[in-house]
Amino acid sequence: MNIFRYAPLAIQLAMIFIVIATAGTLLAYFSILRSRYLGYRQDKRMSYLLPKVDNLIIEEVLTNPEVTETSYSDQLILNTEGFQELPMHKKWVREAITGRIMHFRRNVRGNMGQMLRSLYMQLDLDKDTMKKMKSGKWEKKVQALTEFINMDMSISDVTILPLTNSRNRELRAAARHAYIKLSKNEPFKFFDVVTEPLLMWDQVELFRIISSTEDIAVPNFARWITYSSNKSVVSFCLKLIVHYNQLPAVPAVIKLLDTKDHYLRANAINCLGKLRVPDVEEKLVSLYSSQPLHCQIEILKALGRISSGRYIDFLKQEFLHSTDFDLRKSAAKSLVKNEWIASQVLQELIDTANPENLRILKHCMNPLIKY
Amino acid sequence: MSGILETLGNLYESTLFVYGLVLLIVYALLAFFSMLAIRGYLQKNNDHQLDLLASSPMAPGITILAPAFNEGLTIISNVRSLLTLNYPRYEIVLINDGSTDNTMQLLIDEFKMVVVEYAYNAKIRTQPVKKIYKSTDPAYSSLLVIDKVNGKSKADAVNAGMNIATFNYFVCTDVDCILHKDTLLELIKPVMQEEGKRVIAIGATLRIANSCEFDEGVMTRMRPPRQLLPRFQEVEYIRSFVLGKMGWSYINCVPNVSGGLGLFDKEVAIRSGGYDHSSFGEDMELLTRMCRYAHDNHIDYSIRYIPKTLCWTEAPSTLKIFNRQRTRWSRGLAQLIYAHFGMFMNPRYGKMGLIIFPFNFFFELLAPLIEFTGVVSYIVLAIMGRINWPYAVLLLLFVYTYSVMITTISILWDQLSFRYYKSWKEVLYLCMTPFMEFLLYHPLIVVYSIRGYYYFLTGKKSTWGNMQRQGFGKKK
Numbered sequence: 001m002n003i004f005r006y007a008p009l010a011i012q013l014a015m016i017f018i019v020i021a022t023a024g025t026l027l028a029y030f031s032i033l034r035s036r037y038l039g040y041r042q043d044k045r046m047s048y049l050l051p052k053v054d055n056l057i058i059e060e061v062l063t064n065p066e067v068t069e070t071s072y073s074d075q076l077i078l079n080t081e082g083f084q085e086l087p088m089h090k091k092w093v094r095e096a097i098t099g100r101i102m103h104f105r106r107n108v109r110g111n112m113g114q115m116l117r118s119l120y121m122q123l124d125l126d127k128d129t130m131k132k133m134k135s136g137k138w139e140k141k142v143q144a145l146t147e148f149i150n151m152d153m154s155i156s157d158v159t160i161l162p163l164t165n166s167r168n169r170e171l172r173a174a175a176r177h178a179y180i181k182l183s184k185n186e187p188f189k190f191f192d193v194v195t196e197p198l199l200m201w202d203q204v205e206l207f208r209i210i211s212s213t214e215d216i217a218v219p220n221f222a223r224w225i226t227y228s229s230n231k232s233v234v235s236f237c238l239k240l241i242v243h244y245n246q247l248p249a250v251p252a253v254i255k256l257l258d259t260k261d262h263y264l265r266a267n268a269i270n271c272l273g274k275l276r277v278p279d280v281e282e283k284l285v286s287l288y289s290s291q292p293l294h295c296q297i298e299i300l301k302a303l304g305r306i307s308s309g310r311y312i313d314f315l316k317q318e319f320l321h322s323t324d325f326d327l328r329k330s331a332a333k334s335l336v337k338n339e340w341i342a343s344q345v346l347q348e349l350i351d352t353a354n355p356e357n358l359r360i361l362k363h364c365m366n367p368l369i370k371y
Numbered sequence: 372m373s374g375i376l377e378t379l380g381n382l383y384e385s386t387l388f389v390y391g392l393v394l395l396i397v398y399a400l401l402a403f404f405s406m407l408a409i410r411g412y413l414q415k416n417n418d419h420q421l422d423l424l425a426s427s428p429m430a431p432g433i434t435i436l437a438p439a440f441n442e443g444l445t446i447i448s449n450v451r452s453l454l455t456l457n458y459p460r461y462e463i464v465l466i467n468d469g470s471t472d473n474t475m476q477l478l479i480d481e482f483k484m485v486v487v488e489y490a491y492n493a494k495i496r497t498q499p500v501k502k503i504y505k506s507t508d509p510a511y512s513s514l515l516v517i518d519k520v521n522g523k524s525k526a527d528a529v530n531a532g533m534n535i536a537t538f539n540y541f542v543c544t545d546v547d548c549i550l551h552k553d554t555l556l557e558l559i560k561p562v563m564q565e566e567g568k569r570v571i572a573i574g575a576t577l578r579i580a581n582s583c584e585f586d587e588g589v590m591t592r593m594r595p596p597r598q599l600l601p602r603f604q605e606v607e608y609i610r611s612f613v614l615g616k617m618g619w620s621y622i623n624c625v626p627n628v629s630g631g632l633g634l635f636d637k638e639v640a641i642r643s644g645g646y647d648h649s650s651f652g653e654d655m656e657l658l659t660r661m662c663r664y665a666h667d668n669h670i671d672y673s674i675r676y677i678p679k680t681l682c683w684t685e686a687p688s689t690l691k692i693f694n695r696q697r698t699r700w701s702r703g704l705a706q707l708i709y710a711h712f713g714m715f716m717n718p719r720y721g722k723m724g725l726i727i728f729p730f731n732f733f734f735e736l737l738a739p740l741i742e743f744t745g746v747v748s749y750i751v752l753a754i755m756g757r758i759n760w761p762y763a764v765l766l767l768l769f770v771y772t773y774s775v776m777i778t779t780i781s782i783l784w785d786q787l788s789f790r791y792y793k794s795w796k797e798v799l800y801l802c803m804t805p806f807m808e809f810l811l812y813h814p815l816i817v818v819y820s821i822r823g824y825y826y827f828l829t830g831k832k833s834t835w836g837n838m839q840r841q842g843f844g845k846k847k
Contacts, residue, residue: 003761007762008762010388010766011762011765011766014765014766014768014769015765015769017769017772017773018765018768018769018772021769021772021773021775021776022772022776024776024779024780025772025775025776025779028776028779028780028782028783029779029802031783031787032782032783032786032787032798032802035786035787035790036786036790036795036798039790106419106422139414146419169566170414170415197566197567199563199564199565199566200429200431200562200563200564201560201563201564203429204423204424204427204429204430204563205423207427207428207429208423208426208427239429325490325492326492329490329492358488359488359489359490359491360490362488363487363488363489363490364490366487366488366505368485368487368505368506368507368512369487369489369505370462370512371462371537
């Protein structure tokens, strides 16, 4: 003790830290040991439980003769005796069963999906989900919302709507997905109010939910193209317009070509090209010279996609006279896509092109090269 | 005279004390930040998200750039490994950098490659591209091979790949690295989930492949290396990636994305001029220039790391090759600091100038020199009989226990998050390594670093050496 008392401050600190570091290291070892043990126990439990659960689900649902019935009734009582033999009073067992039902439901449709949903409810697993929903922890709420979405369980708009504006991004996103999937009123209502940008990830998740939800009332997305001030919503709606091939939305998309945001304009051009609207070609060509590079590339691509054959000369001029490599390549690709009418022009270009342009043409004509 | 020496000695001692204290505080902070970052990562991510992205038509396209130089031993299994990646929209650009062995012929034969007329646009200048190959077999339609004149650097090869890359993001890896099948899904996620910033680079944890088992380029059994030298490197990688890089990622101050695996924003990388073929630390150099470009062009950027191990690389198992590798790395660091010294403490470059650069300068570049001078002065003082041995031993013990604790914490974060390795014995093996690291491994690093600085100062010629791979065969 005296050594410590009379030592300089640096040495005193060193002594304290030696004790702390040794204790910290021992604690870390103990934590590693504990975590490995818990993981080992969990693996062992699961390796015992999961095959049983899978077998029961296969027996009671996937190979159930009722599955072939043309319309399955929610009222059908499934035989859950096998499940009751499992230690259902334990939370981790119920969690594991919910996980497996969700796993199977992701991979099936129709009556099988409905029966899995019935099983989930008959085992009272929805009560666990509801408890999670009421939890104060955001991650529990997200888990609950994911389970509700997967099981297609209806929840009141009043419960979900406040969460769609949560400050927590994960919760906000999950609530929006749930709202679109489960709301019986206006599933796309939040598009009207969303102020912050939809991230690329949000768009992937929303797209999946929208495109995989059966019987969803698909609105005319031109509504948000015209009125939304949120650029990410507009951009996302353009993708949905392409996905649903919404030709009535074309006038709204054409109007969007006047926007000052050139990224959004490029998206609009891309959308029109993918919708293959021949009437817009003239407008696109007239805009061409005043556009930034990426919009010009989109215009050339759109002319290739539409492939009406009316702007072969324009594409040829761009291919021959543009100074930018990417523009020449895009023009060449679009010429090749118009080959049905431009074969003579292509041959002429091949015969007269300089080595670089010839290489571009051969690149675009080679079926082995995709991009 | 003795008074001046006394004053200088005291000044040196005080400086070292402050230096050491700051370093310890930085590591403690990194341990804390990495815990928060890993917890955030685990809360946000689940396997279902990967399935969702893997089947999404909205997944952004990614180009994989894999340079190869005399990799005949492993090239086929490594390309097969890249072909099995789980991602809906990607292409593989393999750059044969003038190999003198049968690398190119093996590729042609195995993957039915034919020469194509390809519209190659050299946005970054490289050594000439001789031929470009595509496969006639639709199963390998995503594979493209560039055969170019040797550029004497990995940088030149990757730059050629960048010129030809189709998509807006590219993943740079070494062809001898084995990637996890979900690598692309994992790497692109932070780009898609970032709020308000443009993610210009993302890295992930690398691990040592030496004792792992592989089948046709796919990792089937993960093990810590049996040999001591690679095992030291495994522990060092865990500390560097799981604790260091994750901690830096939490405060958006990642100093480097490893050359073994990183995803980059192609536009920013090309506009920054691509990799510098004269640099010995081309990965760190590119990232520094990308940050510089982003600052100069008012791009609000971020660089992220993910804690999951997505890449396994063969580590040097002999001192000779290890020496060559570390000398090269430290020389690259010295080059970088010298070339970009204008960023040092320059508020114009934000966190890069005020945090990352000073850290690299003081605690990466100067650390081996300070340690070396410390050991020398220790010996001198010992000879002069001016060492208070009980105190000296206590201080050494303090540094030793602290370094063991920091490394053990990084192993703990790694184990709590992913529970890698199958058996307890393997984890125990790894946990024992930090006790020896301080005494056996760390001095080597100091010596090789100083050697690298010496080569930098004297301008000794050095080339992109071949690592003499053992290859990842299937376990017999």
